[in-house]
Amino acid sequence: MIRSLSRLSPVLATAAVFLAGFVVCSLIYPNFASLRVVMNLLTDNAFLVIVAVGMTFVIISGGIDLSVGSVIGFTTVFLALAIERWGVPPLAAFVLILVICAAFGAGMGAIIQYFELPPFIVTLAGMFLARGVSFLLSTESLPITADLYAHLSDHAFRFDGGARLTVPAMIMLVVVVGGMVLLHLTRFGANVYALGGSRTATGLMGINVARTTVLIYTLSSVLAGLAGIVFSLYTSSGYSLSAVGVELDAIAAVVIGGTLLSGGYGFIFGSFLGVMIQGLIQTYISFDGMLSSWWAKIATGLLLFAFIAFQQLTLHLARRSRRAPAGVHP
Amino acid sequence: MHATETFPPPLLALAGFSKSFAGFKALDRVDFSLRAGEIHALLGENGAGKSTLIKAMTGVVQRDAGSLRLDGVEIAPRSAEEAVRAGIATVYQEVNLAPNLSVAQNLFLGRQPTRFGLVREGEMRRRARALLSEFGLAIDVSAPLESYSVAVQHIVAIARAVDQSARVLILDEPTASLDAHEVEVLFAVMRQLSARGIGIVFVTHFLDQVYAICDRITVLRNGRLAGSAPVDELPRLDLVRLMLGRELSEATSRRPPASEGEAPADVARFRGVGKAGTIAPFDLTLRAGHVVGLAGLLGSGRTETVRLVFGADRADCGAVEVAGRAVSIGSPREAMALGFGYCPEERKTEGIVAELTVRENIALALQARRGALSPLSRREQDALAAKFIGLLDIRPPDPERPVGLLSGGNQQKVLLARWLATAPRLLILDEPTRGIDVGAHAEIIGLIRDLCREGMALLVVSSELEELVTYADEVVVLRDRAHVARLSGAEIEVSTILATIADAPASLAAA
Numbered sequence: 001m002i003r004s005l006s007r008l009s010p011v012l013a014t015a016a017v018f019l020a021g022f023v024v025c026s027l028i029y030p031n032f033a034s035l036r037v038v039m040n041l042l043t044d045n046a047f048l049v050i051v052a053v054g055m056t057f058v059i060i061s062g063g064i065d066l067s068v069g070s071v072i073g074f075t076t077v078f079l080a081l082a083i084e085r086w087g088v089p090p091l092a093a094f095v096l097i098l099v100i101c102a103a104f105g106a107g108m109g110a111i112i113q114y115f116e117l118p119p120f121i122v123t124l125a126g127m128f129l130a131r132g133v134s135f136l137l138s139t140e141s142l143p144i145t146a147d148l149y150a151h152l153s154d155h156a157f158r159f160d161g162g163a164r165l166t167v168p169a170m171i172m173l174v175v176v177v178g179g180m181v182l183l184h185l186t187r188f189g190a191n192v193y194a195l196g197g198s199r200t201a202t203g204l205m206g207i208n209v210a211r212t213t214v215l216i217y218t219l220s221s222v223l224a225g226l227a228g229i230v231f232s233l234y235t236s237s238g239y240s241l242s243a244v245g246v247e248l249d250a251i252a253a254v255v256i257g258g259t260l261l262s263g264g265y266g267f268i269f270g271s272f273l274g275v276m277i278q279g280l281i282q283t284y285i286s287f288d289g290m291l292s293s294w295w296a297k298i299a300t301g302l303l304l305f306a307f308i309a310f311q312q313l314t315l316h317l318a319r320r321s322r323r324a325p326a327g328v329h330p
Numbered sequence: 331m332h333a334t335e336t337f338p339p340p341l342l343a344l345a346g347f348s349k350s351f352a353g354f355k356a357l358d359r360v361d362f363s364l365r366a367g368e369i370h371a372l373l374g375e376n377g378a379g380k381s382t383l384i385k386a387m388t389g390v391v392q393r394d395a396g397s398l399r400l401d402g403v404e405i406a407p408r409s410a411e412e413a414v415r416a417g418i419a420t421v422y423q424e425v426n427l428a429p430n431l432s433v434a435q436n437l438f439l440g441r442q443p444t445r446f447g448l449v450r451e452g453e454m455r456r457r458a459r460a461l462l463s464e465f466g467l468a469i470d471v472s473a474p475l476e477s478y479s480v481a482v483q484h485i486v487a488i489a490r491a492v493d494q495s496a497r498v499l500i501l502d503e504p505t506a507s508l509d510a511h512e513v514e515v516l517f518a519v520m521r522q523l524s525a526r527g528i529g530i531v532f533v534t535h536f537l538d539q540v541y542a543i544c545d546r547i548t549v550l551r552n553g554r555l556a557g558s559a560p561v562d563e564l565p566r567l568d569l570v571r572l573m574l575g576r577e578l579s580e581a582t583s584r585r586p587p588a589s590e591g592e593a594p595a596d597v598a599r600f601r602g603v604g605k606a607g608t609i610a611p612f613d614l615t616l617r618a619g620h621v622v623g624l625a626g627l628l629g630s631g632r633t634e635t636v637r638l639v640f641g642a643d644r645a646d647c648g649a650v651e652v653a654g655r656a657v658s659i660g661s662p663r664e665a666m667a668l669g670f671g672y673c674p675e676e677r678k679t680e681g682i683v684a685e686l687t688v689r690e691n692i693a694l695a696l697q698a699r700r701g702a703l704s705p706l707s708r709r710e711q712d713a714l715a716a717k718f719i720g721l722l723d724i725r726p727p728d729p730e731r732p733v734g735l736l737s738g739g740n741q742q743k744v745l746l747a748r749w750l751a752t753a754p755r756l757l758i759l760d761e762p763t764r765g766i767d768v769g770a771h772a773e774i775i776g777l778i779r780d781l782c783r784e785g786m787a788l789l790v791v792s793s794e795l796e797e798l799v800t801y802a803d804e805v806v807v808l809r810d811r812a813h814v815a816r817l818s819g820a821e822i823e824v825s826t827i828l829a830t831i832a833d834a835p836a837s838l839a840a841a
Binding site for chain 2: 007181185186187190191193194196197198200201202204205206207264265
């Protein structure tokens, strides 16, 4: 029991930081502690959470995916052009872009696997490629005026006090729950952890490492595409410069959420909390109204340092306690 | 079928296994057979071909020639996965499981019980507990594997292998990192599996363990089958002879003892130097123009001694004097500053830089000693390379050839040249003739003698006892991580060394 608690400790720490932050904000700004603020947190950060879920799979498997921000940008431009210029029905455009993203991710995964290249380089190339292609498609910000967009942004569960659970937030929550099920309850999820624990050993245990690797990057790109759809719903436009640097926000969220950057350990829920902490800081800054938004970056940077230090400390303590004789009962 | 084959027929039969790597024969027509329920020790020194044999029979490397039959049926696994499916499972010294996953996940990874695509965690744990209880292990199977001792991890690996319907279980040095109690636990598991009719190949370098548990012994030496016999027909001395000795009749030309008259100057003196858990405190005196040989089985403490002498590990007791002055050697850098040089055993990984040229490799150590601020000029490097290529007869005599393209013997010479360029007063050679062809052996030995004549002190680790006796002035015999005897003069005989090595206590003090 104590063991499983200690495994959860990074996530518990993230949850504690989030709650503490929320309480502090609420003490400073009495309006803060409202359902409305919470719902806005979910909506404003929906796309980032979706990307972070995919990133969690990649990082737990011992990899990294730098292409996700560009994939979001590409998706928004593609959707704007497809719906507004080429006359593709929005739902068909959604399916199309997800298929394209899946092929893109599968391609990166296959290159990483079969050419034995570091994920960092391959996805960096993917990042330039996707961003470049979106510039090629259009350099302008293109508004999306389709009925479905107006309808979807209108549609929401309404609560008292003006709080709304929007479609992007709903999609995001489904992705979080789906991601948790996939990672924690399926064979595929166990294989992802195993890859992060030891790639060689996973192969020697008879797991199809190639298939798992390709699937992981496919999943990450598909979720980035879905994040792009959500982003375009949120902004009702497509722009090739949107979501620049989002891959780094996602990585930061995953690490703050307790996932080890070297792979093998982590939880989807932690990444969700990691994004929420970043969102909380943003919200605080907008409540303040005087602070520059760069303070969000500074706070995120400090938090990252703190969490990495905390992880190393817990790892160190865990290793030390492991020295104690473990149970052999002949 | 051969009429002479023993009855019952062997569970696993290998015939004429051969494998070469870049011209070097790692396995040369090796036969091996394993019966059901037998625990069969596979022994040999480093480089004898044990690992290659195991890899060749489990499909990790592809054999050049030979046949493999399991239960009389010819099989040819092309990967570890296929071998497991055929019924041959291997558990390596380094546990090949995912340390971060739970014990239960590790046991069932890839074949977890599922319902509607979801892993049935409860069912999996129940099965894991049931499986491990067969091995006398009652542990929390939901805890990560890494929270348990290496012994438990080994048993989990064995349980996984056996549960995948293994008929043959290969244990590659499973006891290397276990303490005496854990070894007993592992042995209990092995006995139980053998009672179930599983054939076990047991690779180890602890002879006590061989006599404690094995039914039969097969010894490899230099890629060839050196011998195979039931354990009670192969006493310890004969076994050590099989592992280390070649034909003892072979005349060995002793080196004439260094000029007896004047006592040569001490280059370095080690008094009571040791490191807890690694090597017991020892005394060692190295003199100019003298060769001290270190003899012992793999794991006896030879390399550990050398690492302390060169400062690669820090001694936790004792005193060192170099040229009459008390010093402390805390790092290889300090050792080099004192004029020590070290040619490690693992040429490929610790010694040469395969991509660099012969010239660059030779210049490395001298450059390191001079520091980055005073680079060796190209002309100095060329002169250095030309000098040693001529002196050591490095072939082909091309200073611009990448070292990786040279033969093993010539790589070894380049490594030697690198240290000789720094003009050391003490040169340490760890298995200088390992993995190089027989012709080159004689050349390297000749070089060792020449170096001695020039007044260099040498400390040589070697498993080639016949070679050691021809050039050593003194042989230190190691056993169970301690220096147990110091032989000099007429005592330096292969038979004396073998007898000293074999005289091990009967206890099971493994680690």
